[in-house]
Amino acid sequence: MFTTYSAMHPKTEAFEPGLQELSLFAKSLAHPARMAIIELLARRKSCYSGDIAQELPLQRSTVAQHLQELKKLGLIKGSIEGQYVNYCLNPDVLRHYTQSLEQWLTQIKLEQSENRIDHNNCWT
């Protein structure tokens, strides 16, 4: 489940699958348009493809491309209603990735505070 890693740069496969998966999720969030789409779908009930495009400062075809990116990980799904397409979040997939990421972030914070040492003379 959740393992269709394609269109990645050469060396990404050399890393742990867990990190690959997480970084792909991060990639989905790595554009404000896609975060805005997720916000929209979380907030609204009727999320026709056209409505989404109208809410964003992008052309329809560009939005379609961002929707593709989200579909690639399965974060969103859609149902055809006549000539319209109603998009919505895929709760299960979203939960999966969200939990993994939150867990990772928590782990980082934990280990980091344990190993805390003084780093004087640091430049940012």
Add this chain to the structure above:
Amino acid sequence: MFTTYSAMHPKTEAFEPGLQELSLFAKSLAHPARMAIIELLARRKSCYSGDIAQELPLQRSTVAQHLQELKKLGLIKGSIEGQYVNYCLNPDVLRHYTQSLEQWLTQIKLEQSENRIDHNNCWT
């Protein structure tokens, strides 16, 4: 603070600053090498530049480039120790972005479960 948005695609500026910031953080995590570096720095005490490169399946110059990316947001900092450079996480900055992202993810989950409606006839 935390507002040096540069080197972005044309339309990213058209979105809310909050989303821009978050998506930049997501971008920093959007490569397994950078997540691995963060893991390493969280776990270890001595994180010389060379040690980092040796732990990753990448050439030194490539690792340096990923370190640059993390420096760009201020997620890491380093101190010069003779001929070595000791890298470490920047706890404040990391906490800032982590909290923002976790908050956003929580918000999404909340709103999404409130507005839950049936979506039959969905294709993934």
Add this chain to the structure above:
DNA sequence: GGAGTATGTCGTAAACATACGACATATTAT
């Protein structure tokens, strides 16, 4: 059937990311 609308895909230009080797610089050891 034919006009109008909604949607997705294709081609393409520009920008960005990734990965590497080669080079420059600074520090330590001989």
Add this chain to the structure above:
DNA sequence: ATAATATGTCGTATGTTTACGACATACTCC
């Protein structure tokens, strides 16, 4: 001084992302 080591930057090749307009397809309403 000279050699060795550590580090960062530059140039560059390749691949990916972003953004758009144009096109093709499918559904609705007359």
